[in-house]
Amino acid sequence: MMPVVIAVLGLFLGLFLQKREGFQTALAIKWTNFYLLNIVLPALALLYIPQIKAEWALLIPISAAWFTFILSWIIFASLGKLLNWDRSLTGCLIIVAGLANTSFLGFPIVEGLYGKEGMPIALLIDQGGSFLLVSSLSIIVGSLYSHERGKLSSIPLKIITFPPFGFLMGTLVMSILEIPTPEFLMPLLKLIGRTMAPLALFAIGLKFSLDFESLKSKYFWYGMGYRLILAPFLVWLLYRNFLSTEDLTFKVTVLESAMAPMITGSIVAINFNLRPKLATLLAGLGIPIAAFSVLAWYYLLK
Numbered sequence: 001m002m003p004v005v006i007a008v009l010g011l012f013l014g015l016f017l018q019k020r021e022g023f024q025t026a027l028a029i030k031w032t033n034f035y036l037l038n039i040v041l042p043a044l045a046l047l048y049i050p051q052i053k054a055e056w057a058l059l060i061p062i063s064a065a066w067f068t069f070i071l072s073w074i075i076f077a078s079l080g081k082l083l084n085w086d087r088s089l090t091g092c093l094i095i096v097a098g099l100a101n102t103s104f105l106g107f108p109i110v111e112g113l114y115g116k117e118g119m120p121i122a123l124l125i126d127q128g129g130s131f132l133l134v135s136s137l138s139i140i141v142g143s144l145y146s147h148e149r150g151k152l153s154s155i156p157l158k159i160i161t162f163p164p165f166g167f168l169m170g171t172l173v174m175s176i177l178e179i180p181t182p183e184f185l186m187p188l189l190k191l192i193g194r195t196m197a198p199l200a201l202f203a204i205g206l207k208f209s210l211d212f213e214s215l216k217s218k219y220f221w222y223g224m225g226y227r228l229i230l231a232p233f234l235v236w237l238l239y240r241n242f243l244s245t246e247d248l249t250f251k252v253t254v255l256e257s258a259m260a261p262m263i264t265g266s267i268v269a270i271n272f273n274l275r276p277k278l279a280t281l282l283a284g285l286g287i288p289i290a291a292f293s294v295l296a297w298y299y300l301l302k
């Protein structure tokens with residue numbers, strides 16, 4: 001519970017400092033985002049990914065995160081073309097609505113509702129699904145949609161040289177070859193990893209501004225509607241063909257798919273300048289709104 005309290009305090013600190021006269025908000029956002037993307041994500045990749053062992057039985061819950069992200073890409077890219085949205089709006093919705101907050105929000109909720117028995121499933125979905133996605137496909141989407149059409153030649157190099165992606169590829173090789181992360185690095189990696197949630201919420205707080213016009217935005221509700229309603233509904237509809245609806249794995253998989261937009265996903269969108277205000281609003285307001293929708297899903301699953 002204490003990590004959640006500290007993370008929430010990070011949000012309020014960001015909200016407080018953005019109003020302080022003389023505080024260099026833009027510089028603070030820049031360096032916080034740099035630290036999260038270039039230090040924390042690589043550290044978490046080295047901490048978690050080599051521990052994942054490829055087994056067919058593990059692919060079912062992991063695949064739900066990949067399914068909902070790819071579906072988000074298909075839906076919002078199609079809507080963007082059909083309705084002539086600008087590329088930054090399309091990219092923002094693909095990334096932020098496509099990624100669920102399966103760790104900071106998901107872990108305490110799953111443990112609270114299903115006990116410690118649900119935690120290995122939640123951890124698997126987060127590490128093999130959400131974390132891999134935010135370090136790979138979200139970077140590709142961000143690179144694609146932050147460029148104007150006809151200016152895509154630099155994208156492959158940009159993706160390859162992005163530190164989280166490079167570390168992800170390296171740790172995937174370690175996982176396949178069963179090379180463990182050196183034990184002496186583990187305490188440092190864990191320490192860095194613990195800074196993810198409070199600093200991510202701090203960055204959200206620095207940019208967060210709520211007004212009624214923002215809440216009226218149909219794009220905000222498109223993103224929230226997909227993340228909290230459509231994505232878990234489609235996971236429920238599809239995955240009951242592979243798992244028993246009474247199975248804990250099924251329930252945790254659906255519930256994790258119903259979590260609010262991933263904070264780190266919004267940081268990636270902001271880093272690529274994909275509608276930063278919308279990305280901030282989806283991640284910031286998504287958490288309190290999801291408190292109600294997740295509870296509804298929990299009772300529906302019972």
